[in-house]
Amino acid sequence: MSSPTTYELFAVKYAHHDRPAVDNFVFRDDVHDGPGPLDFFVWVAKSAERTFVIDTGFSEETGRRRERAILRDPKAGLAAIGIDAGQVEDVIITHLHYDHVGNFEIFPRATFHLQDREMAYATGRYMGHQRLRMPFDVENVTGMVRELYRGRVAFHDGDEEIASGLSLHLVGGHSHGLQFVRVHTARGWVVVASDAAHFYAHMASGNPFPIVLHVGEMLEGHRKCRRFAASAQHIVPGHDPLVMQRYPAPSPELEGIAVRLDVAPGNG
Numbered sequence: 001m002s003s004p005t006t007y008e009l010f011a012v013k014y015a016h017h018d019r020p021a022v023d024n025f026v027f028r029d030d031v032h033d034g035p036g037p038l039d040f041f042v043w044v045a046k047s048a049e050r051t052f053v054i055d056t057g058f059s060e061e062t063g064r065r066r067e068r069a070i071l072r073d074p075k076a077g078l079a080a081i082g083i084d085a086g087q088v089e090d091v092i093i094t095h096l097h098y099d100h101v102g103n104f105e106i107f108p109r110a111t112f113h114l115q116d117r118e119m120a121y122a123t124g125r126y127m128g129h130q131r132l133r134m135p136f137d138v139e140n141v142t143g144m145v146r147e148l149y150r151g152r153v154a155f156h157d158g159d160e161e162i163a164s165g166l167s168l169h170l171v172g173g174h175s176h177g178l179q180f181v182r183v184h185t186a187r188g189w190v191v192v193a194s195d196a197a198h199f200y201a202h203m204a205s206g207n208p209f210p211i212v213l214h215v216g217e218m219l220e221g222h223r224k225c226r227r228f229a230a231s232a233q234h235i236v237p238g239h240d241p242l243v244m245q246r247y248p249a250p251s252p253e254l255e256g257i258a259v260r261l262d263v264a265p266g267n268g
Contacts, residue, residue, distance in 0.1 A: 004184040005165035007045040007052075009192070009261040010250065011236065011243055012077040014057050015040035015070045015099075024199060025207045026215060036199075038239040040099055042074050043192050043261075044083055045166055045183045051083065052166060054092045054181050054192055055100040056107065062098055062137065072257070075106045081250060081258050092168065094194035094238075095175040096122045096144065097135040104143050112147055113162060115170055116155045118177025119144065126176070126213075135175070135211055169228060171196045173218030174209060180225060185262035188230035192261075196221040198239040203232075236261055 021036025022028060043054035057074035058066075075085045091110040093101050095118050122141045127133045147153050154162075156179070161167040165184035172178055174195045181192040196218075198209045203225070208218045229235045236243060246266050247259035 002164075005047050005049070005163065007047045007165060007183050007185055007262065009183050009185050009190055010044045010046070010081055010258050011041045011247070011261055012044065012074070012081060012258045013039050013041055013244060013256070014072055014074045014077045015063060015068050016241075017068045024209060025202075025205075026210045026212065027207050029207070037241055038198070039241045039244060040068070040239065041243070042077065043181075043236075044078065044081065045181070045192075046083070047165070050090065050163055051088055052090045052092055052163070052181075053078065053083070053085070053088050053107070053110070055094055055194065056091060056103045058099050058102050062102065066098065068099070074103055077257060080254060090162075092179075092181055093118075093144075094180065095178040096141055097175060097195070098137040098140060100194065101144065102137070102140045104147060111152055111154050112144065113154045113156060113168065114144070115168075115177035115179050116157050117170065117172070118175060118179075119148075119153075119155070121176035121213075132213065169224060171217065171221030171224055173214050173216075173221045174212050176213055178221070180221075180228075182228045187262060187264055188234055189228065190261055191225045191229040191235045193225050193235055194238040196225050197235065197237045199237050200240050200242060202237070203235065233265060 017038045024036045042057050045052045063070035078085050085106040092113045158170045167182045168179045170179050180196045183190050197203045202208050203222045225235050249255045
């Protein structure tokens with residue numbers, strides 16, 4: 001049996017949001033006091049044969065409307081690490097919340113990989129509840145429907161290897177069809193958790209993020225991330241500023257813009 005393909009793996013930071021830590025946990029306590037800022041990322045898994053972009057980020061207009069500070073548009077962030085969005089053929093959408101999907105126009109050649117369950121959720125009866133539809137933007141959801149009618153959406157039903165060394169894993173919880181991405185790298189199997197765990201502290205404490213459809217699924221998702229990663233040090237949360245501190249930039253010029261996830265983290 002041949003060895004899995006090995007990928008370079010990057011996180012590209014494109015936006016930031018300051019908020020108190022108490023807003024980041026379902027169960028209130030005295031431990032999580034003080035600031036709790038969010039970073040926003042897109043990720044890239046790149047091999048000699050194929051490039052996958054994971055999530056697409058939000059636009060400047062969305063950032064203004066939702067009071068999130070966009071630092072650079074995702075297209076520019078990808079270009080900074082040598083990725084031409086216009087040439088990308090595979091984009092994985094972990095879920096359809098506003099900060100993970102959009103910017104369709106910068107990926108004119110891409111197929112979008114999405115879980116069946118997520119499209120059903122974002123277009124179904126639960127969106128009749130304001131609290132549940134709050135993290136979605138209707139233009140992004142209808143945009144994905146348009147891409148479907150253009151023949152550019154690949155649906156997945158649960159866990160699936162979509163290329164050698166790269167697989168999708170359904171977890172739900174935060175959103176009904178949330179998936180994480182498992183990537184084979186030079187340091188072993190890395191889990192790009194996306195919002196299966198927003199912060200390292202969510203998995204460490206068992207106290208998850210408060211935007212959640214099903215708390216039990218979210219907690220089981222933490223277990224699933226651990227099961228598919230080579231170790232706890234191989235799980236990359238979706239919004240933790242510590243990611244930018246623990247992992248090295250690809251070059252000095254990219255400090256604060258991108259980090260490499262295919263090398264071991266430091267102690268930041």
